[in-house]
Amino acid sequence: MSIVYIVSAPSGSGKSTLVNELFKVVKHLDFSISYTTRPPRGSEQNGKEYFFVTNEEFKAMIAADEFLEYANVFGNYYGTARRFLRQAEAAGNDLLLDIDVQGADKIKEKIPEAASIFILPPDREKLEWRLRNRGLDSEQVIRRRLVTATREIENYWKYDYILVNNRLEQAIDELRAIVLAERVSRAGTKRTADEARLIETAQACRLDQARERVQPILASFGADGKPGAS
Ligand code: ADP
Ligand code: 5GP
Secondary structure (H helix, E strand, C coil): CCCEEEEECCCCCCHHHHHHHHHHHCCCEEECCEEECCCCCCCCCECCCEEECCHHHHHHHHHCCCEEEEEEECCEEEEEEHHHHHHHHHHCCEEEEECCHHHHHHHHHHCCCCEEEEEECCCHHHHHHHHHHHCCCCHHHHHHHHHHHHHHHCCHHHCCEEEECCCHHHHHHHHHHHHHHHHHHHHCCCCCHHHHHHHHHHHHCEHHHHHHHHHHHHHHCCCCCCCCCC
């Protein structure tokens, strides 16, 4: 059985950067390329970051039950195709889904054993700086992303792991540790010293361990950190 990893984050937190780095250091992990009706951005290529389709094509895929989940995000459709999970299973690989909070909820219903990771920026100011510095969005879009970020962040408590992307190198190490620790724990084999260290690093990112670290970040967004607040 493939392990399904769900990664969610407010836009600009560094999720794409972290996920790209993760794929350089972890083997036997496939990326689920989502389908979307939004137009390509920057250097995005069809079939790499996303499959870019029309509304009609997307609706035809819904009708044919081709999606494991789909959602409307920022006015566009995004969907996870079932075939990626089938392909990962056939290849003996695990599968990583980069999806929003709505999608994560739906996957958790269908695949409760999926491991979910929520990436947070160090605080609101740094998120705003990263969005501006990335240079991809207009001022209006940046404003909207910041408002949406607050709403999304309030859902952090639904995830198994919380990763604060402050120092990039450390965040990459933690993401890698979470992925590998899940494999080791599920395999149930005797642990090497390296594996025990990975598990320790991953444990520190578990929701129950991360609550205190999350509070000042939530406060910087003026968000309510109580479970059930969303
Ligand atoms: P997302 O995929 O979450 O929208 P990106 O990966 O595009 O975010 O990152 C947003 C911007 O922040 C990019 O310009 C990226 O280079 C930068 N960035 C990512 N992680 C860090 C970090 N740890 N420290 C500083 N800048 C970062
Ligand atoms: P972006 O347009 O910035 O690439 O993505 C916007 C949001 O849509 C992100 O939060 C991303 O994780 C989410 N997303 C991408 N693909 C999917 C998908 O297949 N399903 C769902 N539910 N969300 C997705």
